[in-house]
Amino acid sequence: MIICTCFMTALGFYGYTGFGDKIAPTITTNVPKDGLYSTINIFLMLQSMLGHSIAMYVVFDMFFNGFRRKFSARFPNCPKFLVDKGFRVFWVMVTYSMAVLIPKLEIMIPLVGVTSGTLCALVYPPIFEMITFWTDWKGLLTYRERMCKIALNCFVICVGFFAIAAGLYANGLAIYESFHNDL
Numbered sequence: 001m002i003i004c005t006c007f008m009t010a011l012g013f014y015g016y017t018g019f020g021d022k023i024a025p026t027i028t029t030n031v032p033k034d035g036l037y038s039t040i041n042i043f044l045m046l047q048s049m050l051g052h053s054i055a056m057y058v059v060f061d062m063f064f065n066g067f068r069r070k071f072s073a074r075f076p077n078c079p080k081f082l083v084d085k086g087f088r089v090f091w092v093m094v095t096y097s098m099a100v101l102i103p104k105l106e107i108m109i110p111l112v113g114v115t116s117g118t119l120c121a122l123v124y125p126p127i128f129e130m131i132t133f134w135t136d137w138k139g140l141l142t143y144r145e146r147m148c149k150i151a152l153n154c155f156v157i158c159v160g161f162f163a164i165a166a167g168l169y170a171n172g173l174a175i176y177e178s179f180h181n182d183l
Helices: 003-020 036-055 057-074 078-099 103-139 143-182
Strands: none
Touching: 003 036, 036 057, 036 078, 057 078, 103 143
């Protein structure tokens, strides 16, 4: 992950250094399409695919065991190495295809970030805390202390849902304006 982070940081730094405020949401848009620059575009594409596959390694690892069991039952003669690499390459290509095919992806990315990021930061932790420590709270805390903890957790969850609603509204407006201006 450190190598991947260094690559992405260097790419952003040199891209901004080279193009300044005129940089497009996708850096390959700024690079000219002729001569040696075509090679640079190819290397940028390879870097993004390799960096993405490194970043997704843990996610692939979580889903691969279930996939391998079902795949091996249907195709028992297929080598495990081929199944592993094929699974990873397939999902990298699916996500890469989505990045290529979705118009105005830079507007869509915050839509995912506002929902998943806010859920992971503000909604899930209080829920998991209440589920995990519910019986401990019953035995160790007074009724008033327990209700204060529950009220605080419910407040944080409500703030999280408010942030999600506000973020979805703002992103929805940005998406509408972006596509409305194109017409």
